[in-house]
Amino acid sequence: MTNIPDTRSLVTLRTVVDSGSFSAAAHVLRVTPAAVSKLIARLELELGIRIFNRSTRQISLTPEGDAFYRAVVAHLGGLQDAIDNAREQLRAPAGVVRASIANSFGKMFLIPKLGKFLEAYPGISLDLCFDDVPRDLISRGYDVEIRYGAPSDSRYICRRLCGLPLALVASPAYLARRGTPRTPHDLAAHDCITTSIGTRRAAWRFTPGSGGKSVIIHPTGHFNVADQLDGVIDGALAGLGITLAHRGAVRHFVERGDLATVLDDHVITSSARGGSAVYLLYPHREFLSNRVRLFIDFLSDCFSDSEYQEVAPDELEDGEVDLDALT
Structure with a gap:
């Protein structure tokens, strides 16, 4: 040429x-x-x-x-x-930011904050897809993605956004009918509402609040929610079993008495890579458009305070016990 x-x-x-x-x-x-x-x-x-x-x-x-x-x-x-x-464009940011957002996180935690961003940058529009299934950013034309758990795809820039504290909850009617578990071992006799992304079901990790070894269980039950993870809360409200959910997402149900927390003496996280942390992904570090960079910085600022940081560490610790592996 x-x-x-x-x-x-x-x-x-x-x-x-x-x-x-x-x-x-x-x-x-x-x-x-x-x-x-x-x-x-x-x-x-x-x-x-x-x-x-x-x-x-x-x-x-x-x-x-x-x-x-x-x-x-x-x-x-x-x-x-x-x-x-x-x-x-650098002086007056404008255009569309396309993002794929984990469903429950986007609806419960992100949307209430977006007004500040749109007010600060009136030339920018947001095109959001709420979906718990990880997507290929490049082929689908997304600028950023927010997902649960640490991704393994090395093609993308990955930034830990926050760690949402989790709670184990069930309806009072279910607990009255089946009893309240006192230890993680007791969950083996209960219906647990589980979640899965694709074919992988999430396990639960329990760390005593007073310190000690963590244990991992693989919950079982008759009701599993695939992909749309916020469906577990609806299942718990219907009395279908015990489930793991973000504390912020169930707080008002607990305050109204529609749900009750169990095993509060433990810190509970997902055993998946990255724990219960939420991660921000984007395809490139260099030559990001100003509007995308502003949105990334906004997200990082929004979820930096302690309200959105889980208590337990993300990484699996030495000495953890997988109860199901021992049985």
Whole structure:
């Protein structure tokens, strides 16, 4: 493929034609006449034509040079407009940010905060997809994704956004009928409302609040929620069993008496990689549009305080016991 002359050479050519001489063009471009002459000579060499007829007092375009100027350099104004528009985006962010958001997190925690972002940046619009199934950002055209658990896809930039504290809950009617578990071992005799993404079901990790070894159980029951994870709360409200949910998502149900927490003397997290943490993903670190970078920074600021940080560490600890592996 033939090399395309760089824009500096083309701008210099246009300036020489507009100003009428190398020295006048050098004054406009704030360079030396020798630098202008060198750029034009290099452009002639790249094109394989003589652009200017030169004399000691004046210059004029050759027929080949005139044809090239009219066909190519005259369009530099449009290129300059495009450059100016791109830079304007940095000064006044505008456009659409497309994001895939974990369903329950987006509805319960993110949407109430978005008004501040849209008020601060009226030129930006948000196109959000609420879905608990991890998506391919690049092929589906998303700028960012928010998902539960640490992703293993090395193609994306991954940032821990927050860790939401979890609670084990059930309806008072269920507990009256089946009894209240006192230890994690007791859950083996209960109907647990489980969750799965694809074919993988989430296990639960229990760490005594007073300290000690953590234990992991693989809950079982007659009701599993796939992909739309906030459905476990509806199942618990219907008395179908005990489930694990974000404390913030069930707080008002607990305060109204519709749900009750159990095993409050334990810190409970998911045993999946990344625990109960929420992660922010985006395809590239460099050359992010200003609107996407602003949205990423907004999300990081929103969920940085202690209300959105889980108590237990994310990583599995030495000495943890998987109860199901022992039976």
